[in-house]
Amino acid sequence: MYASHLILSADRAALPRFDFPSETLTLESLFANQPTDKFATGEAVFWEGDAASQVFQVAEGCLRLCSILPDGRRAIIGFVFAGEMLGLSCHGTYRYTAEVVAPARLRRLSRARLRAMEEGTEQLQSLLMARVFEEMTAAQQHIIVLGQLGAEERVAHFLISAARRTGADQKKPVTIELPMPRLDIADYLGLTIETVCRVLSKFKRDGLVAPRGRHALVLRQLSNLQDRAGEIDNDAPSERPVAVRSPAVWPA
Incomplete structure (x- = not known):
């Protein structure tokens, strides 16, 4: 396994709460002053099964997320590009290996520090939850792509x-x-x-x-x-007939 130099000491003292600036908080500002690591093409940022102690933002480059099946075949489950986050939805251990496709710079934030930051603001909790929902939606859509298209x-x-x-x-x-x-x-x-x-x-x-x-x-x-792709641009008029559906009505 990749002997990560990013893992924090398990006996580190509890981190303090954080006070964020008054301006609107974004995930970009969250990572703005965090340590940055450089990775060459072919390097692994982390391996499947490593302790998920860090969350990353890709500042530059591209990574592939992959898993090795029991019979040795490789399954690629996604790609991560500049400006996107990595490892947020992993708890306990990373569920995939993150390999560098193009030379990359990643900003990292320990999960312990992220939890301390969350305690300081509900706005950050909402931002992180929205990002997890985006990952879930993308995964569900990819299932449809593989199964139906x-x-x-x-x-x-x-x-x-x-x-x-x-x-x-x-x-x-x-x-x-x-x-x-x-x-x-x-x-x-x-x-x-x-x-x-x-x-x-x-x-x-x-x-x-x-x-x-x-x-x-x-x-x-x-x-x-x-x-x-079987998709229609929602912002553009379409000549295709649109089926009218009644909204679901749930019992009171």
Whole structure:
């Protein structure tokens, strides 16, 4: 296992409460003054089964989250990009290994210190709970992707999800960075690398995407990609008929 230098001493005294500044608290400000560690491509930040003593924010780079199945196969359960948190929903031990795909800088915060901070403000509790809910929603959606969507739908959904994480205006062409190899994308989507390459080539021929440099793709027709993924842009009018459903009414 990775002998982490990040683990705090178990007998450390209880940490004090924290007083946050009056301005609006964000997760970015929470990590602003925390220690930063650099990791090279291929390094593990932590291994599956290590004590989950730290929570991280990715300041730069990209990581893949993976687990090794009993028969030796690798399952990739997600990717983490700059600005996102890592390890928040893990309690006791990390449930996956976090490996660096592109050179990364991570800010770290001990879970003990985070608990002390939570005691000081309800606003922080709400922020952290919202982030855990986001992880749960993403995991539930990924189950649907793997269980119900075809190959083209899966790849299109992956590209659309990457575009959303950039925060860019999705009514215009969006450039996304994909530093991970095609094999990683295939493992994440439950496809073969040949299938992923075939689908991406088809999207290029159809004018939906265009390569830019070694690791970037320009998504040229986002609405078309959303249709390929079985999704509709909620902010744009659609010509598809919309089924009207009555809201659920629960007994008093």
